Amino acid sequence: MxxxxxxxxxxxxxxxxxxxxxxxxxxxxxxxxxxxxxxxxxxxxxxxxxxxxxxxxxxxxxxxxxxxxxxxxxxxxxxxxxxxxxxxxxxNPQPEANGIIHPSCTIGENCKIDKKTQIGAGTVIAKDIKIGKNSIIGSNTSIGERVSIGKNCLFYDNVAIYHNCVIGDNVIIHAGTVIGADGFGYARDKKNNQWVKIPQVGRVVINNNVEIGSNTTIDRGALDDTIIGAGVILDNQIQIGHNVVIGEQTAIAGCTGIAGSTIIGKNCAIGGAVEIVGHINITDNVILYAGCRVTGSIKKAGIYNSGTLHQPHNIWARNAIKFKTFWSHK
Structure with a gap:
């Protein structure tokens, strides 16, 4: 300091x-x-x-x-x-890369790693990787084949980046986060009473100036890519499903879950523990309060909420019955 x-x-x-x-x-x-x-x-x-x-x-x-x-x-x-x-x-400036690659690292063939890149102990880098200038890769991190990482990135320890993912410049990823795991895609074979896995062949594309908190998971696309726009900030323990698109400068707080193929616009603010179903669109400049459950598309910018505040269970039960019947009377 x-x-x-x-x-x-x-x-x-x-x-x-x-x-x-x-x-x-x-x-x-x-x-x-x-x-x-x-x-x-x-x-x-x-x-x-x-x-x-x-x-x-x-x-x-x-x-x-x-x-x-x-x-x-x-x-x-x-x-x-x-x-x-x-x-x-x-x-408290971001640490600068020192150009040291720890001798315990494993680096595959045909990698293009800038000479000023810093890589910590025990990290495994597969073949055909590109890592830009002044990036820091923490210890015990795993980077899959054909991943591209921009300049001035900071990955903390124990990050996992699956194959073919693209990460822009000035991206910060905190410990324990997984980028590019398979999306939750299965087809039901009713005749044989089993689930048939759908190979997830898309990528995760993370644009410039994004920060991702600890233990967040961003799944790869099924066919198209999962895309995180420039300037997005993601808190800890967020689940982002396959083919989700998050617009520029959107902020999402911890424990939010976003199901697959949902598109979220620019400059949105999403509170903690928000539940967003799949295959919907949320327009730009939407604010979702903590605990909000989004079950359909939001076409108009504004502030949205759902649910009730905490209260003793017996009172909540009575109010729930009233709430359920409130609009049934015409």
Whole structure:
């Protein structure tokens, strides 16, 4: 972790400040734990009173919230939370690849691995792989045949990338995630009372600037590809079925399940534990609250919810009966 002066931070981020531009800062901390060498922030006007008691060396704040002059160092921002994120990136940059390939790695034939790529212990790389400049592949990771990985990627330990998958630039994949496993595709043979597996021959294509959390699974397409658009962020423990398409800049929280062949638009926000059935379309700019169950296409942008809040079971049971019959009366 490196330090910056207040002046340097604001110059890098093109922000205005008031106070001592030479103050040296080491980190960011919550407002109640901050000290003179740290930065804190106020994300909402309702918390403005906390600035009077904090020991922070610098406070990120929207200047419109200050009703009187206060003798403190401030970074002015119309969006303090966004500025907090940018400053945090300065203090905690993504690690740079060191070009070292651990001797315990196994690398197949005809691989094109940039000389600045870093690969951890025990990783297995199959044949015909391409890995771009400054990428870091963690330990005990498995990369299948004919996979293409862009530049500046960061894969943590124990990631599995199946064959033929395509991963763009600046992609982060956290530990335990599986990309390109077979989709859940079977045909029923009623005569012989058995399931017949459908070979999944599509790929997973992950575009630039995507981040995928731990233990998330993205299945390969059955015939067409499963596609994750540029700038998408995926939380931990998400299941994405075969042939799903997720539009650019969509965010999905943990434990959500998306069944196969569903298309999700751009700039959507999907809360935790959302259930989305297969073969539907969700348009751009849709917000789905946590726990929402989506059983059909959504054609109009907006905020959607379903289900009921937690309540004692006996009360829930009575309300469920009322809810079921509510629209039956005309």
């Amino acid at each position: 490196c330090g910056y002066s207040l002046h340097d931070i604001c110059k890098i981020l093109s922000l205005d400040f008031v106070g001592d531009g030479n103050i040296k800062l080491k980190c960011l901390l919550p407002i109640d734990r901050a000290y003179e060498k740290s930065i804190t922030f106020v994300s909402e006007k309702k918390h403005i009173k906390k600035i009077f008691n904090t020991k922070a060396g610098v406070i990120i704040i929207n200047p419109k919230w200050l009703i009187k002059k206060i003798d403190k160092n401030f970074i002015y921002s119309d969006d303090p939370y966004l500025t907090f994120a940018r400053v945090q990136q300065l203090f």
